[in-house]
Amino acid sequence: xxxxxxxxxxxxxxxxxxxxxxxxxxxxxxxxxxxxxxxxxxxxxxxxxxxxxxxxxxxxxxxxxxxxxxxxxxxxxxxxxxxxxxxxxxxxxxxxxxxxxxxxxxxxxxxxxxxxxxxxxxxxxxxxxxxxxxxxxxxxxxxxxxxxxxxxxxxxxxxxxxxxxxxxxxxxxxxxxxxxxxxxxxxxxxxxxxxxxxxxxxxxxxxxxxxxxxxxxxxxxxxxxxxxxxxxxxxxxxxxxxxxxxxxxxxxxxxxxxxxxxxxxxxxxxxxxxxxxxxxxxxxxxxxxxxxxxxxxxxxxxxxxxxxxxxxxxxxxxxxxxxxx
Amino acid sequence: xxxxxxxxxxxxxxxxxxxxxxxxxxxxxxxxxxxxxxxxxxxxxxxxxxxxxxxxxxxxxxxxxxxxxxxxxxxxxxxxxxxxxxxxxxxxxxxxxxxxxxxxxxxxxxxxxxxxxxxxxxxxxxxxxxxxxxxxxxxxxxxxxxxxxxxxxxxxxxxxxxxxxxxxxxxxxxxxxxxxxxxxxxxxxxxxxxxxxxxxxxxxxxxxxxxxxxxxxxxxxxxxxxxxxxxxxxxxxxxxxxxxxxxxxxxxxxxxxxxxxxxxxxxxxxxxxxxxxxxxxxxxxxxxxxx
Numbered sequence: 001x002x003x004x005x006x007x008x009x010x011x012x013x014x015x016x017x018x019x020x021x022x023x024x025x026x027x028x029x030x031x032x033x034x035x036x037x038x039x040x041x042x043x044x045x046x047x048x049x050x051x052x053x054x055x056x057x058x059x060x061x062x063x064x065x066x067x068x069x070x071x072x073x074x075x076x077x078x079x080x081x082x083x084x085x086x087x088x089x090x091x092x093x094x095x096x097x098x099x100x101x102x103x104x105x106x107x108x109x110x111x112x113x114x115x116x117x118x119x120x121x122x123x124x125x126x127x128x129x130x131x132x133x134x135x136x137x138x139x140x141x142x143x144x145x146x147x148x149x150x151x152x153x154x155x156x157x158x159x160x161x162x163x164x165x166x167x168x169x170x171x172x173x174x175x176x177x178x179x180x181x182x183x184x185x186x187x188x189x190x191x192x193x194x195x196x197x198x199x200x201x202x203x204x205x206x207x208x209x210x211x212x213x214x215x216x217x218x219x220x221x222x223x224x225x226x227x228x229x230x231x232x233x234x235x236x237x238x239x240x241x242x243x244x245x246x247x248x249x250x251x252x253x254x255x256x257x258x259x260x261x262x263x264x265x266x267x268x269x270x271x272x273x274x275x276x277x278x279x280x281x282x283x284x285x286x287x288x289x290x291x292x293x294x295x296x297x298x299x300x301x302x303x304x305x306x307x308x309x310x311x312x313x314x315x316x317x318x319x320x321x322x323x324x325x
Numbered sequence: 326x327x328x329x330x331x332x333x334x335x336x337x338x339x340x341x342x343x344x345x346x347x348x349x350x351x352x353x354x355x356x357x358x359x360x361x362x363x364x365x366x367x368x369x370x371x372x373x374x375x376x377x378x379x380x381x382x383x384x385x386x387x388x389x390x391x392x393x394x395x396x397x398x399x400x401x402x403x404x405x406x407x408x409x410x411x412x413x414x415x416x417x418x419x420x421x422x423x424x425x426x427x428x429x430x431x432x433x434x435x436x437x438x439x440x441x442x443x444x445x446x447x448x449x450x451x452x453x454x455x456x457x458x459x460x461x462x463x464x465x466x467x468x469x470x471x472x473x474x475x476x477x478x479x480x481x482x483x484x485x486x487x488x489x490x491x492x493x494x495x496x497x498x499x500x501x502x503x504x505x506x507x508x509x510x511x512x513x514x515x516x517x518x519x520x521x522x523x524x525x526x527x528x529x530x531x532x533x534x535x536x537x538x539x540x541x542x543x544x545x546x547x548x549x550x551x552x553x554x555x556x557x558x559x560x561x562x563x564x565x566x567x568x569x570x571x572x573x574x575x576x577x578x579x580x581x582x583x584x585x586x587x588x589x590x591x592x593x594x595x596x597x598x599x600x601x602x603x604x605x606x607x608x609x610x611x612x613x614x615x616x
Contacts (some may be wrong), residue, residue: 016441027454145595146540148547151566151587157575169576264548271552282449282554289453298450299350302442309441321555 003315024295025072025276033121041254080297082292086285092296095280100173103277106193107266110200117201118208119251126216127211134213141206149193149265153199153272160195165215171274203265204258211250228304249320260305334606338600343595358392361388369570379583382559382565391565392585398561399543399595401469402477405544409481411535414488421489421559422496423519424519433493434533439486442563445548451479452554472556480545488534495527529608536604540597547590 019187075082126132144152161169168174172192179185270279278297286294348355360366365385366377373380379388439447455475466474471563498522499505508518550557550563557564565586569575574582 016438019438020442027450036592142598143591143595145545146598147587147593148551148590149571150548150551151583151590153571154583155589156565158578158580162576260441260443263443265544267445267449268548268551272490272575275494286449286453287553289457291454291538294450294453298446301446305443 009310009313016306017303020044021073021076021299024299025069028291028295037302076299081296084293085291086288086290086293092292095293096296096300098277099276099278099281100128101277102275103270105268106196106270106275106277107200107262109193110197111204111258111262113197113201114204114257115208115251118205119212122209122212123206123216126220129217137206137209144203144206148268149199149203150268150272152202153196153269153293156195156199157272168192169195169273172276177262192210192275196269196275199269200262200265204262207254207258208251211254215248215250233295239270249316252315253312253317256308259308261300263305332441332603334599335603335607338598338603339597341592341596345396345400345589345596348393349400352393352397356387356390356393360390364384370571370574370577370582373580379581379585380566382582388581388585391560392589394563395560395562395565395586396589398469398473398559399546399590400562401467402473402480402546402561403535403539403543404482405467406480406546407535407539410484410538410542411488411531412484414534414603415492415524415527417485417489419496419519419523420493423500423523424491424515425500429493431440432489436486436489439483440490444483445545448483448545448549449552449554451483452476452549454477470556470559472561473561474553475553476546476549479547480542481583484538484541484545488531490529491530491534496523496531499523499526501556507590516562531602533604533608536597536600540594540601542596543590543594564588566601 053222071228079093084092084095087207096293121133125131125137128134144247150203157169168191172190173185173188174192179188217230254265267279269275271283274280278300281293282297284290285297333517349393352359357380363559365381366387367381369381369383369385371377371385372379377387377389379392416434417432421429421436452475456472456586457476459471461477464471469477505518508522513521523559546555546561547563547566548562551567551570554560554566555564555567557568560568563586566583567584569579569586571583572579574580
């Protein structure tokens with residue numbers, strides 16, 4: 001039975017990924033006037049030979065279906081995502097992989113902080129319902145939900161970076177700095193990381209707190225908790241050993257769902273702090289209309305979200321047998 | 326409406342939104358026409374003063390003027406995008422829920438697909454492509470420039486899926502009710518039942534959902550404009566934030582450049598969310614039964 005569930009989820013994820021790749025292809029090749037018009041966008045005086053040579057180079061002289069389509073799927077499966085316009089023909093895969101680690105570090109750490117902080121906050125407010133922390137927290141979450149990430153980032157930049165001068169405001173490492181040891185470099189990296197990290201964590205913490213809070217409240221009304229308390233177990237033990245594990249279940253799904261929502265915030269937040277990750281790459285590619293890079297990023301982001309959802313479903317199924325029907 | 330205003334969230338939401346809508350409908354009455362580089366009244370990046378309550382931007386334009394006109398742009402885009410989103414979502418939801426069978430599974434697969442893909446990423450890649458295809462002609466639709474119309478369209482076609490799901494569930498439960506059987510016995514066609522019987526009964530749900538969709542549309546448009554897809558000639562709040570970012574307002578200490586448009590965005594989205602949850606509480610039939 002478990003194999004059936006696993007199989008179905010895998011197949012569905014696979015089909016979704018195929019569809020995403022297909023859309024990626026269609027967007028660029030099948031829109032009216034493109035891709036030649038997009039390629040030659042700002043170039044005046046383009047002769048017919050130049051156009052033909054470009055067509056051959058980019059494989060545009062073959063018919064769209066099926067030659068270009070098949071070639072596209074083949075090369076994508078091999079990892080060849082085309083060549084960047086803006087980076088003078090560098091392979092898109094290289095361009096993207098150069099920028100991926102800063103993003104992973106920033107958002108991975110941010111997510112981790114948000115989970116720890118959010119679960120702690122949620123557990124506290126769920127346990128002591130109606131306290132002032134609860135009410136203030138609710139209001140603050142609502143306001144935070146209405147605030148775009150980048151706005152929060154700009155405010156933080158101004159207050160902590162400029163006005164108070166506690167942290168640097170630009171990039172990941174100080175430009176042109178000489179490092180005497182790896183610790184110097186790490187310290188510089190760390191000081192640049194703090195502000196964007198805090199913004200990311202603040203943006204995410206609310207959701208985890210809310211989920212944890214409602215899970216705790218629900219769990220507390222279960223009979224086994226009353227039993228445990230009647231047995232004389234201390235409150236904190238009851239919380240930790242009984243309430244917490246059950247409350248963690250929805251958090252798993254939330255992490256995956258969040259990935260889809262973080263992406264918008266990620267892209268814009270990196271721009272504000274000039275953090276050299278996928279976000280700034282996307283906006284640079286957007287401004288330069290570097291479509292191969294844009295498509296590569298689109299593919300990467302969508303596939304990541306699909307895979308994250310799949311992973312969350314499977315982990316959830318492992319943790320909670322009731323789901324595996 | 327009376328019930329809505331009696332709740333604190335509803336009241337706050339309505340008051341805030343009314344203020345902004347009035348500003349948006351006739352901005353010229355309050356601050357005069359939109360200032361351009363030529364008609365700018367101040368000098369570059371002045372801090373707030375008696376002459377310019379919100380300071381000026383890098384071209385010397387009064388920030389108050391820009392922000393109030395920005396209300397018109399942001400809210401118009403939000404409104405039109407909401408129309409598209411809700412129209413698509415309702416049609417898909419009702420048809421899928423009512424007709425059932427292959428149409429239902431087919432439509433739901435498409436809906437699920439759009440639900441999985443991050444909305445912003447899809448919008449981000451669709452917008453420049455369509456904008457390039459449409460061209461940079463200065464044609465206007467409803468007084469809105471073409472590049473912004475593209476944004477409206479893209480928001481609409483990327484955000485409809487959650488509305489569709491909600492409407493579909495409601496349609497599924499309505500389908501089992503007696504009045505639908507009675508209509509069928511009399512010989513009404515599917516289309517007629519969907520239009521005259523199902524639709525009026527989901528209106529409540531549509532309204533609550535539309536308000537929350539509006540909030541989402543404003544946020545999405547703001548983010549799209551912030552990354553540079555907006556129009557500098559019809560600056561929405563997001564476009565103003567983009568300009569602030571390009572000038573480096575945050576690092577220059579020019580807080581007046583991004584705080585007014587930013588605060589407006591937060592207030593409007595906050596108000597919509599409050600209103601939407603209050604409406605949902607009031608109108609959602611399932612929640613009513615719990616009380």
